[in-house]
Amino acid sequence: xxxxxxxxxxxQMQAGRHKRIRNGHPWGYSxxxxxxxxxxxxxxxxxVSLRAADGEGLGTFFFNPHVLICxxxxxxxxxxxxxxxxxxxxxxxxxxLRERLFDRPFYRLVHAESDALPGLIVDRFGDVLVVQANxxxxxxxxxxxxxxxxxxxxxxxIVARNDSAARQTEGLESDVKLVHGSLESGISLxxxxxxxxxxxxxxxxxxxxxxxxxxxxxxxxxxxxASVLDLYCYGGAFSMPVAKAGAKRVxxxxxxxxxxxxxxxxxxxxxxxxxxEAREAEVFRAxxxxxxxxxxxxxxxxxxxxxxxxxxxxxxxxRGYRKLARLAAQRVAPGGILLMASCSHNxxxxxxxxxxxxxxxxxxxxxxxxxxxxxxxxxxxxxxxxESEYLKCRVMQLx
Numbered sequence: 079x080x081x082x083x084x085x086x087x088x089x090q091m092q093a094g095r096h097k098r099i100r101n102g103h104p105w106g107y108s109x110x111x112x113x114x115x116x117x118x119x120x121x122x123x124x125x126v127s128l129r130a131a132d133g134e135g136l137g138t139f140f141f142n143p144h145v146l147i148c149x150x151x152x153x154x155x156x157x158x159x160x161x162x163x164x165x166x167x168x169x170x171x172x173x174x175l176r177e178r179l180f181d182r183p184f185y186r187l188v189h190a191e192s193d194a195l196p197g198l199i200v201d202r203f204g205d206v207l208v209v210q211a212n213x214x215x216x217x218x219x220x221x222x223x224x225x226x227x228x229x230x231x232x233x234x235x236i237v238a239r240n241d242s243a244a245r246q247t248e249g250l251e252s253d254v255k256l257v258h259g260s261l262e263s264g265i266s267l268x269x270x271x272x273x274x275x276x277x278x279x280x281x282x283x284x285x286x287x288x289x290x291x292x293x294x295x296x297x298x299x300x301x302x303x304a305s306v307l308d309l310y311c312y313g314g315a316f317s318m319p320v321a322k323a324g325a326k327r328v329x330x331x332x333x334x335x336x337x338x339x340x341x342x343x344x345x346x347x348x349x350x351x352x353x354x355e356a357r358e359a360e361v362f363r364a365x366x367x368x369x370x371x372x373x374x375x376x377x378x379x380x381x382x383x384x385x386x387x388x389x390x391x392x393x394x395x396x397r398g399y400r401k402l403a404r405l406a407a408q409r410v411a412p413g414g415i416l417l418m419a420s421c422s423h424n425x426x427x428x429x430x431x432x433x434x435x436x437x438x439x440x441x442x443x444x445x446x447x448x449x450x451x452x453x454x455x456x457x458x459x460x461x462x463x464x465e466s467e468y469l470k471c472r473v474m475q476l477x
Contacts, residue, residue, distance in 0.1 A: 083157040087126045089117060089141060089149075096130035099137075099151065103462040104191050106139065106149030118143050122249050123214030127156050140196060140215025144249050150196035150213060160219070165226035168195055173230065176202075176456055184267045185456040186288050192458040192466050197244070198223070201284040203267045203276070205234040208284040209257075212244040224257050235259035237278040239285070243387065254279060266347075270295050272318040273347040275340050282312065282337075289453035290315065290381065290419065293471040296449050297379065297417055298323040304376035307331070307409060309361050313340040314354070316379045316417075321350035328354045329375070331364060365405040374411040381471075386422035395422060396433045403437025407476060410443070416474045423468035430470050438476065449473035 091099075095110040106128065111117065120126070122142040128149060129135055137154040152160055172193045176185050187207070188200035197213030207227055211217040217240070224236055236258035245252060256279070264277040269291055276285035294316050302324035308317045311330035321328045328350075330341045338356045345354040357364070361382070380402055386395030403418055410416050418434045438445065451471040452459075460466040 083127070083138070083159060086138070087117070087120060087124060087141075089126045089128050089139075091128065091130050091136070093131040096134065096136060099128075099149075100130070100134070101462075104151040104196060104460065105147050105463075106151075108143070108146055108148040111148060113143070121214075123216075123218040125152075125160055125215065140213055142214045142248060145247060150191070150215065152194070152196065152215075160222075162222045162225045162229075165195075165219075165223050166230055168193065169200075169226055169230050172200075175458075179455050182268050184269060184288070187456075189457050190466070191463055192460045197248075199284065200227070201286065201288065202231075203265050203278070203286070205232075206261065206265050206278065207231065207233045207236045208239050208278045209236060210239050210242055210284060211250075212242050212248070214248045214250060217245075217248075217250055220257070228258055233259060235261040237261065239278060239283070242283075269315065270298065270319045272322060273344065274313050274315065274318065275343045275347075276313055277336075280336070281340075286313065287315065289421075289457045289469050290471065291454040291456075293417070293419070293449070293451045293473075294319050296451065297377065297415065297473060300415055301325040301377060304415075305329075305374075305411075306377040307375040307379065309365075309378070309380045309406065310382045311341055311356075312337045314344045314356075316381065317341060317354055318344050318348050318350065320377065321345070321353045322348055325353060325377075329357060330354055331357045331359050331361060333358065333360050362401070362405065365409060368409055369405070373409060375409055375414065376411050377415040377417070378406045378410050379417045380406045381417070381419040381421075384422040385420070386424040389424055392424055395425060396429060399425070399430060400433040400437040400440070403434045404440045405437075407438045407441035407443045410476045412477065414476055415448075416445075416476055417471065418474075419469070419471045421469055423465045425470070427467075427470050431472060434472055434474075438474065443476045445474045445476035447472060447474050 090112045124141045126141040135156040139149045187202045198216045199210040201208045238257045241252040278285040298319035301320035305327045306325045308330045311332045317330040338358045341356040345351040385398040420430045453469040
């Protein structure tokens with residue numbers, strides 16, 4: 079149960095440090111708060127009422143004294159009850175938006191701060207939901223979250239996929255478990271007119287990556303009659319649309335044996351098993367070996383996992399994107415297409431674009447940008463939170 083609003087700890091910001099939050103930013107930092115011994119002793123994830131130094135009410139927040147981003151706003155109301163009804167209302171608003179965007183129930187239902195639910199991710203796979211509670215506050219309220227989702231959607235199963243790196247930062251344990259219903263095996267999903275398979279209990283992240291949906295649709299329009307190399311293919315989310323759009327050959331590559339099995343199952347389900355070749359391989363090594371054989375493709379797709387997991391990885395990660403762009407560009411046939419993507423929010427769009435351009439240039443290629451994309455609308459961007467605009471995608475035609 080959550081504590082009544084009247085019993086919540088009252089936190090105060092230092093003089094002059096409240097303006098960013100008052101103007102709409104959802105986070106507060108530990109160096110902005112009056113940190114008394116009593117405040118420092120509060121458990122991570124405590125619900126608090128926050129005030130400016132002059133007493134102005136700023137809203138209800140989750141508070142964790144052990145991390146830099148110590149405050150995450152739930153509402154501007156000072157006395158709101160953060161209970162099952164609160165979550166049900168927020169989930170209903172998120173569901174209403176997704177049902178306006180999509181005809182079928184396969185999407186990200188909740189995208190953390192952008193849906194006014196800080197640190198909470200919910201992906202929907204038909205009648206199965208996968209939840210990530212990435213902050214201590216959300217973790218403490220998982221019973222209310224689960225109950226609200228069951229009441230609103232009546233899912234067959236809810237999986238708590240609480241094994242993200244963000245939880246470690248919040249001081250939370252890693253855990254993956256079924257919290258509602260039953261789920262005996264992996265599940266299927268639909269995207270861009272294709273069928274795919276994923277394993278919410280054992281796959282990557284929540285089991286799928288819906289964010290690239292519009293970029294996958296864009297490159298599929300260019301695929302008729304093309305040979306395609308899909309690097310870091312995971313479950314084949316790029317591979318299947320290009321194959322069904324008329325590609326003559328698709329090579330899907332990933333170092334994970336589990337991912338390769340998902341690709342093969344998807345290729346069979348979509349009737350393109352004779353077109354899609356799934357290869358288990360380490361991408362950088364495979365690209366260098368292809369260079370030795372002079373292999374070329376009409377379309378090369380490079381959508382790697384995050385190269386930059388923290389600010390300390392920035393320089394090395396940007397060099398990695400440049401190297402990948404160079405090696406991938408070398409495998410693009412004249413007049414062909416290169417898609418480069420980054421899901422590292424620490425790589426700012428301009429920096430990523432520069433490294434891609436440098437890599438293409440180092441490959442001895444020139445060209446033109448056809449498409450600059452980000453995540454789909456089920457991954458909305460918070461207007462004051464640049465970190466929520468994490469996905470970057472650039473599609474180029476190379477001479």
